[in-house]
Amino acid sequence: MDDEWDDSCDMVVAPVVPAYNHNNDVDEGHSVSAMGRGFTTFIDEQEGGYFTKDSNGFGDRRGRGGRGGRGGRGGRGGNRDRGDYENGDAGNYNGDREDRGERGERGRGRGRGGSRGGGRMGGGDSPTEGDGEVKKPEPVTYIPPDPTENEDEMFGSSISSGINFGKFDHIAVKVTGENPPQAIDSFERANLRKFVVENVLKSGYKKPTPIQKHAIPIIMNGRDLMGCAQTGSGKTAAFLVPIINTLLQDSRELIVGENGCAQPQVIIVSPTRELTLQIFNEARKFAFGTVLKVATAYGGTAVRHQSDQISRGCHILVATPGRLHDFVDRNRISFDSIRFIVLDEADRMLDMGFIPSIEKMMQHPTMVQGTDRQTLMFSATFPEDIQHLAGRFLNNYLFVAVGIVGGASADVEQIFYEVSKYEKKTKLQELVSENVNKRVLVFVETKRNADFIASLLSEQQMLTTSIHGDRLQREREEALDNFKRGRHVILVATAVAARGLDIKNVDIVVNYDLPKSIDEYVHRIGRTGRVGNRGMAVSFYDSEQDSALAADLAKILRQGGPSGSDIRNFNNAVAAEPGQEPDEEW
Numbered sequence: 168m169d170d171e172w173d174d175s176c177d178m179v180v181a182p183v184v185p186a187y188n189h190n191n192d193v194d195e196g197h198s199v200s201a202m203g204r205g206f207t208t209f210i211d212e213q214e215g216g217y218f219t220k221d222s223n224g225f226g227d228r229r230g231r232g233g234r235g236g237r238g239g240r241g242g243r244g245g246n247r248d249r250g251d252y253e254n255g256d257a258g259n260y261n262g263d264r265e266d267r268g269e270r271g272e273r274g275r276g277r278g279r280g281g282s283r284g285g286g287r288m289g290g291g292d293s294p295t296e297g298d299g300e301v302k303k304p305e306p307v308t309y310i311p312p313d314p315t316e317n318e319d320e321m322f323g324s325s326i327s328s329g330i331n332f333g334k335f336d337h338i339a340v341k342v343t344g345e346n347p348p349q350a351i352d353s354f355e356r357a358n359l360r361k362f363v364v365e366n367v368l369k370s371g372y373k374k375p376t377p378i379q380k381h382a383i384p385i386i387m388n389g390r391d392l393m394g395c396a397q398t399g400s401g402k403t404a405a406f407l408v409p410i411i412n413t414l415l416q417d418s419r420e421l422i423v424g425e426n427g428c429a430q431p432q433v434i435i436v437s438p439t440r441e442l443t444l445q446i447f448n449e450a451r452k453f454a455f456g457t458v459l460k461v462a463t464a465y466g467g468t469a470v471r472h473q474s475d476q477i478s479r480g481c482h483i484l485v486a487t488p489g490r491l492h493d494f495v496d497r498n499r500i501s502f503d504s505i506r507f508i509v510l511d512e513a514d515r516m517l518d519m520g521f522i523p524s525i526e527k528m529m530q531h532p533t534m535v536q537g538t539d540r541q542t543l544m545f546s547a548t549f550p551e552d553i554q555h556l557a558g559r560f561l562n563n564y565l566f567v568a569v570g571i572v573g574g575a576s577a578d579v580e581q582i583f584y585e586v587s588k589y590e591k592k593t594k595l596q597e598l599v600s601e602n603v604n605k606r607v608l609v610f611v612e613t614k615r616n617a618d619f620i621a622s623l624l625s626e627q628q629m630l631t632t633s634i635h636g637d638r639l640q641r642e643r644e645e646a647l648d649n650f651k652r653g654r655h656v657i658l659v660a661t662a663v664a665a666r667g668l669d670i671k672n673v674d675i676v677v678n679y680d681l682p683k684s685i686d687e688y689v690h691r692i693g694r695t696g697r698v699g700n701r702g703m704a705v706s707f708y709d710s711e712q713d714s715a716l717a718a719d720l721a722k723i724l725r726q727g728g729p730s731g732s733d734i735r736n737f738n739n740a741v742a743a744e745p746g747q748e749p750d751e752e753w
């Protein structure tokens with residue numbers, strides 16, 4: 168029973184901190200004052216129409232979603248990524264102690280003051296109610312739908328490559344480090360096993376992208392890797408394909424220890440639950456038809472359910488750090504058999520919010536030596552200070568940079584409107600009415616504003632939903648699914664949706680509020696214009712709020728990246744591709 172599981176939770180209770188008097192609830196994963204949680208335009212399927220409610224969009228279940236831990240403020244320069252990597256998936260070991268962030272599932276219906284900061288496992292996820300009384304956390308009962316077994320559905324999830332896919336070949340690639348292996352130029356000639364090639368081809372991949380051309384042989388040759396390539400350029404397959412191939416080529420016994428303690432051979436960690444779920448589905452796809460078992464562990468879901476799956480043994484575990492540590496602390500997972508560790512969105516995973524979790528994993532007593540495993544890190548952005556940190560976990564690694572490290576996808580047209588905060592609403596309304604039936608992803612800074620904007624657009628008869636850290640996990644997954652399937656054409660999101668999510672046909676990304684860091688901007692606009700498809704990003708620039716970002720934005724618009732190259736200054740940096748940087752029209 169989940170209850171038992173949760174009761175035995177070794178929770179450290181943070182000291183009671185007076186309610187933080189936040190301004191309009193910047194979405195850092197802490198509590199907001201009471202208000203409806205989440206907004207969705209209701210789709211009345213029976214009637215075939217829709218109606219809207221100005222409630223929380225979920226009938227009378229008005230309990231607040233509680234809080235997760237503080238998302239951990241970005242390391243560099245203060246407010247970096249102060250977003251919604253929330254509900255405790257971010258760092259501070261609140262982990263899935265984050266589950267308690269979901270206690271609103273039972274609808275307590277009262278707001279709570281947020282405890283800011285946070286010590287170990289307390290962080291923003293203290294079980295105190297603001298009155299100093301310690302409440303027993305309610306267990307999370309959400310069991311996500313079983314992953315599809317339908318082959319068409321499984322392989323149909325990819326975004327089809329677009330008109331500019333061929334131009335990937337013109338992007339300069341730099342590979343630095345000792346003895347890089349030769350890049351591949353086709354999946355068929357990459358010495359991959361039959362099943363793996365079949366699964367790649369069934370996914371609709373005809374040619375590898377530049378990061379895949381380099382990362383696949385590097386990983387198959389047993390090397391560690393830091394890989395940097397623009398958003399939507401196939402980094403996920405760049406690590407999954409060679410890992411799965413290696414697991415099949417050099418198979419090892421799948422071990423489940425005493426009391427169902429699983430020993431995965433691969434751990435892939437990512438900063439958000441939705442991204443974790445997406446990578447899990449990708450891994451299932453590339454491992455389809457093989458003996459490999461893939462499992463997932465992420466917060467906001469019933470622990471027992473995931474625990475049962477994992478205890479059957481898994482070669483590959485895709486997890487958020489919080490839930491991963493919850494399982495590790497309870498001896499449900501150990502690192503004794505690890506062969507690969509992957510940090511996806513690695514710069515985020517090594518940022519202040521997550522670094523304690525990553526260190527905890529890397530230094531865990533059961534973790535194999537760095538030289539006995541491969542450690543792989545991927546992101547579209549990789550600031551130098553984070554690269555320094557990353558170096559601690561890597562062993563004689565190769566660094567692959569496709570194009571400019573931290574550069575924006577050249578397939579995204581970037582448009583800016585200078586608007587004051589009072590004009591934003593009208594401008595957004597105009598924009599969506601000029602783009603009826605287009606799929607629009609709107610980023611806002613606060614959870615409260617996400618709901619507000621979603622309800623505003625719904626009043627305009629736009630099928631709109633929202634995703635943010637105050638929504639229950641079930642609601643978050645439903646919102647994303649409805650947006651993916653086109654049942655809702657507008658998704659209003661906080662930063663929780665900024666990284667990694669691969670959604671077909673996102674026509675326009677709107678930065679209703681610009682983010683605080685340029686890297687975050689690059690990730691957000693990268694939700695459109697993926698795999699050679701064209702996309703558009705419209706940003707509302709408020710000179711009172713956003714001037715600190717202006718210089719970096721100008722750089723990005725000139726197609727320059729903010730973050731440089733391999734910090735190790737290898738002399739052997741080679742432009743591995745003959746091509747030049749793409750010209751203007753790119």
Ligand SMILES: Nc1ncnc2c1ncn2[C@@H]1O[C@H](COP(=O)(O)OP(=O)(O)OP(=O)(O)O)[C@@H](O)[C@H]1O
Binds near residue numbers: 324370397669693694
């Ligand atoms: N070689 C390929 N040919 C065609 N499509 C591909 C290829 N590789 C990946 N894709 C598809 O491209 C899309 C983007 O891939 P993916 O999500 O791995 O990008 P990413 O580089 O990780 O982006 P982000 O930085 O935003 O996380 C996916 O739908 C994926 O299935």
